[in-house]
Amino acid sequence: MKNYIGLIQEQGMWSKLSDKLYGWWDAIILRLPNLALAIVVMVVFFFIAKGLSAVLRKIFRKYLKNQSIRRIIVKIIYAITLVIGFFIALGVMDLDKALTSLLAGAGVVALAIGLALQGTLSNTFSGIMLSFLPKIKIGDYIETSEHSGFVHEISLRNLVLRRPDNQYVIMPNSKFIEEPFVNFSLANRSRIAVTCGVAYGSNLRQVEQLVKDAIASEFEQKVGERIEFYFTEFGDSSINFMVRFWTEFVKKSQMYDAQHKAILLINDVFAENNINIPFPIRTLDVSKEVLDRLGGRTGE
Template sequence: LFWFLAKLMRKFAEKIVLKRIQEESIKQMIGNIVFAITVLIGFFIALGVLELDKALTSILAGAGVVGLAIGLALQGTLSNTVSGFILSFLPKISIGDWIESNGEVGAVTEINLRNVTIKRPDNEVTIIPNSTFIDNPFTNYSTHKRSRIIVGCGVGYESDLQQVEELTVRIIGEQFEQNGDEEVEFFYTEFGDSSINFLVRFWADSSKGKDTLSHKHKAIKTIKKHFDEADINIPFPIRTLDFGKNNLTMVSQGENDGN
């Protein structure tokens, strides 16, 4: 009876409770766990009905000792497995999301009971143990379809700062449409060694790391083009070499006669 009930419980778990889990291996594992628990409950109830209390006590004691030994031996594996269950129910990460974790950036390709696999932009694959993934902060760039892009630049001290601000806000707004309460923001940040530096912030569609780089690429080209047209100087370091008052003599060795 409990065998058939366990099968029904497993199907119920896989179809109803686990709809939110995308990874098939985790679905099957949780279904099997539900099945095993139901069978064990039925087994213990049967022992109680047959009044085999002593046998039941011995089995439970033995199971406790065995369970403790297995738990100590597989501590790391069990930690990853439990973390895998937690990840399965997290609404903040799913297959295909672009994430950053422990210094690794890429698209999530697999979430199983032991690890999270991400594919980096260089096409290499990084495997992160679930316990490490859970215990450390991670950033999911795919949570929202639009992200704020930040681009920094600097202009010469002779520049008209009001003109620079108005021009930058206008050209960025023309290139990147701002929705609703979104807007292009401009802030001067510091007096640099050779420039007055600023940040421009704007919103753009971005669910992958490549999108952010593409938007920055486009914004930098746009700013440079319009600054050149408006004769706005973007300073760059110049190195001057001072060799003193003495004349320099360059001596070359060749195949001259007598050398």
């Protein structure tokens, strides 16, 4: 009797399960047209997002010079378009309740993700800030306390620098934005300093005039600019000076090239006028007793 009752209960369970499965199958069959339409909607919005991104890139190239800002805006619009398509697809499938639950749970999920990914979100917001900063853009030559190079990419997570040796430095946006940096590309012209020294006894006024004339012959100084010459110190073996002048450069290699030319000019003009650039000299004062003692040893 117990076995018979158990068999009836088991048959009832299987009957309920089969009814449930058949109900789901019928629902799937009935919603197949909606599912197909939802897939079509997602595909259509995917191509809309692609086409809209391409159109915006062309428009932004004409009216928006900052390449990093263009990339960020295009990515945001692309993501928003896909999200809109996703919500429309849910509506087509009559999943309004699921959509409501999804939106209700989005806040909780966003909070949890925000707590778990504080560093990532910090880099993301820093990347957006960097993209909209007018003082830095892709192609600029910048120098931080540790690295220098050309800005290759500004993403939502990292800033990528291409160093002069063609190696790439990838640093988190949050770290970069908190540290000071020098952007050589902001100004077309900058001032360069070259230091040197001349021997004691040199005609200092002649030295000053010769250096100024030599620099002026190679580096044109525009309105408001001038060549500055200063004797800086009485050194151990020379009287040292510094000459400062303006030239065009937007990257370090151009600065090095200008310094190279200036050093050659100064060396040549000193050689032509018999002005000595001394090397460090050490004078030894030896007493007569020591000399006599050394002489005696030599005689032995």
